[in-house]
Amino acid sequence: LKPLPVPDARSAGYWEAASRHTLAIQRCLHCARYAHPPAVVCQGCRSAEPRFEFQPVSGAARLRTWTVIRQAFIPAFEADVPWVIAVGELREQAGLLLTARLLDGTKASPRIGAPLRVVFEDVTPGCTLPQFLLDERQA
Amino acid sequence: VSRRYAAGGQVALAGYAQSKIERRASVPLGALALDTARRAIADAGLSLAQIDGVANASLLPSFGAHGLIDGVSIVTANWLAEHLDLSTRWIAGYAGWGTLTGSMILAVNAIASGAATHVLVFRALSNPPGRYHDNAIAEAADGMQWTVPYGMWAPPAKIALPYMEYLQRYGAGREAMATLVVQLRQNVQRMPWAYWYGKPLSVDDYMNARMVADPISVLDCDIPVEGVAAFVLTRGERARDLPHKPVYVAGFAQGRSQAEPLMLDDIMQGGKALCETLWESAGIGRDEIDVPQIYDGFSPLVYFWLESLGYCPQGEAHRFIQDGAIAADGELPLISGGGAIGNGRMHGVPQLLECYLQLSQRAGERQLRRAEVGLACHAMPQSGAAMIFTADSH
Numbered sequence: 001l002k003p004l005p006v007p008d009a010r011s012a013g014y015w016e017a018a019s020r021h022t023l024a025i026q027r028c029l030h031c032a033r034y035a036h037p038p039a040v041v042c043q044g045c046r047s048a049e050p051r052f053e054f055q056p057v058s059g060a061a062r063l064r065t066w067t068v069i070r071q072a073f074i075p076a077f078e079a080d081v082p083w084v085i086a087v088g089e090l091r092e093q094a095g096l097l098l099t100a101r102l103l104d105g106t107k108a109s110p111r112i113g114a115p116l117r118v119v120f121e122d123v124t125p126g127c128t129l130p131q132f133l134l135d136e137r138q139a
Numbered sequence: 140v141s142r143r144y145a146a147g148g149q150v151a152l153a154g155y156a157q158s159k160i161e162r163r164a165s166v167p168l169g170a171l172a173l174d175t176a177r178r179a180i181a182d183a184g185l186s187l188a189q190i191d192g193v194a195n196a197s198l199l200p201s202f203g204a205h206g207l208i209d210g211v212s213i214v215t216a217n218w219l220a221e222h223l224d225l226s227t228r229w230i231a232g233y234a235g236w237g238t239l240t241g242s243m244i245l246a247v248n249a250i251a252s253g254a255a256t257h258v259l260v261f262r263a264l265s266n267p268p269g270r271y272h273d274n275a276i277a278e279a280a281d282g283m284q285w286t287v288p289y290g291m292w293a294p295p296a297k298i299a300l301p302y303m304e305y306l307q308r309y310g311a312g313r314e315a316m317a318t319l320v321v322q323l324r325q326n327v328q329r330m331p332w333a334y335w336y337g338k339p340l341s342v343d344d345y346m347n348a349r350m351v352a353d354p355i356s357v358l359d360c361d362i363p364v365e366g367v368a369a370f371v372l373t374r375g376e377r378a379r380d381l382p383h384k385p386v387y388v389a390g391f392a393q394g395r396s397q398a399e400p401l402m403l404d405d406i407m408q409g410g411k412a413l414c415e416t417l418w419e420s421a422g423i424g425r426d427e428i429d430v431p432q433i434y435d436g437f438s439p440l441v442y443f444w445l446e447s448l449g450y451c452p453q454g455e456a457h458r459f460i461q462d463g464a465i466a467a468d469g470e471l472p473l474i475s476g477g478g479a480i481g482n483g484r485m486h487g488v489p490q491l492l493e494c495y496l497q498l499s500q501r502a503g504e505r506q507l508r509r510a511e512v513g514l515a516c517h518a519m520p521q522s523g524a525a526m527i528f529t530a531d532s533h
Contacts, residue, residue, distance in 0.1 A: 001277070001286065001291075002290060003276045003277055003278050003279040003283075003286050003287050004278060004279060004288055005278075005279050005284035005285075005287075006278050006279060006280035006284055007282075008280070008281065011284060012448045027208075032314055037282070037285045062306070064398075064402065065300045065301065065303045065304045065307075065402070065403075066300070066303060067296055067299035067303055067352045067353055067354075067355075068350075068352065068353040069290060069291070069352050069356070070294055070349075070350045070351060070352060070353070071294075071295075071351045071352070072290065073270075073272045073273055073274060073290075073292045073293045074273075074274050074276055074287070074290060074292055075273070075275050076275075077290035079246075079289060083290060085289060085290075085296065086298075087300055087400050087402070097400060097402070099285060099286055099289065099291060099400055100289055101289050101290075111307070112304065112307045112308070118354070123288075129288055129289070
């Protein structure tokens with residue numbers, strides 16, 4: 001079985017939103033900066049009294065980089081070889097990065113800067129993974 | 140305020156030893172560490188009773204689902220001090236990515252402050268059963284929840300991300316990297332202790348290597364091995380009474396970033412900051428470096444370090460290394476010690492060892508004509524650690 005995410009006190013809001021097919025990103029209530037993965041302390045205002053909230057974002061992103069995984073390392077992923085991992089920069093904030101699979105697969109020959117959109121893959125009744133697709137609709 | 144390292148030139152390397160480097164050692168790692176440490180202390184002309192400090196880093200192999208057993212899969216400074224029955228006043232472990240280099244910086248400062256007089260610094264590497272990064276993980280908790288559910292795992296895939304950026308942004312190809320990997324393999328053909336001794340590599344071998352995570356092939360990664368290296372450090376004036384020519388520590392710098400995913404801009408921004416600190420710390424400039432031993436555990440790290448150190452403009456390293464520019468007997472003997480790609484996954488040992496051997500005039504037939512100033516670094520330029528050594532105490 002593939003390892004599934006284990007939500008914790010800092011990440012539960014993200015995974016709960018994903019299960020409703022919403023991409024929600026942790027946001028600092030002091031300075032409005034987003035962070036992903038969720039931060040312990042905001043790297044914008046560096047407040048020692050952190051206050052965060054998960055807020056929905058558009059799911060629009062640009063491809064920053066990618067790799068084609070050809071050796072699984074984790075046995076449960078052997079049957080998936082090869083697959084594409086993408087790092088997308090979310091439209092809402094420079095440097096706000098999300099790592100997921102690029103579901104277009106290895107034939108897509110993506111280029112850096114290509115527009116992406118987040119889609120949702122229901123893995124189990126309780127678990128949904130945000131994923132990427134190339135998005136032809138974005139200019 | 141001067142950013143120069145206040146204790147520059149005060150502490151010196153006095154001796155070393157290195158075990159065999161093998162895929163699987165025939166004795167437990169702890170036993171190999173015991174033997175190597177004893178030989179290093181003897182090489183420095185000291186007795187075990189004179190060693191009053193031990194430092195190391197025991198990080199890795201910790202990416203797979205391997206149990207970490209002290210004395211077996213890792214060796215901590217405490218374990219070695221206890222099993223050598225040393226009378227230590229000072230023991231330290233370094234937790235950052237700079238591992239051996241980082242722990243040597245701890246030792247240098249312990250000696251400079253008077254906390255210890257004769258310090259053993261060592262690195263012991265094991266190669267766990269099965270494949271190094273294999274991990275039959277059942278659930279993805281904590282930091283792993285963001286990557287492992289996607290099958291994103293292990294350093295080769297993490298390094299592939301900024302390397303892909305580099306290739307795309309600067310129009311570089313894998314064939315440019317062949318020059319580096321073939322050269323490093325060539326460099327160890329005069330080093331009988333290296334894992335790849337007797338096994339040179341061709342450009343075709345490199346280009347046909349199995350891909351692990353595009354654009355990283357298996358030959359862009361160092362091969363996991365088992366082995367131990369140990370160094371002995373002491374105050375410079377003490378080292379001058381010992382058998383070997385001392386090699387002095389001029390300065391150092393440490394990165395701090397733990398950010399993932401690894402992105403090219405972050406690496407270069409952190410790397411340039413680290414290198415600026417390094418030059419200021421040592422009061423030495425890049426053009427003074429005779430023995431540049433840059434970390435190469437994954438081949439793209441050499442591009443990142445070369446550009447961070449300012450050997451060439453950003454985006455130019457893939458061209459800079461061509462046309463014999465990095466030949467071991469040329470103007471820039473880049474990683475003349477063969478690095479991790481030539482020696483095996485010894486995590487910064489080949490870099491430090493080559494600096495020591497060249498600056499102490501102990502490199503034998505490989506001795507460089509000019510070896511007054513050396514640079515050794517480990518890990519990535521935004522997260523790792525770098526040191527500058529000198530043959531004179533200045």
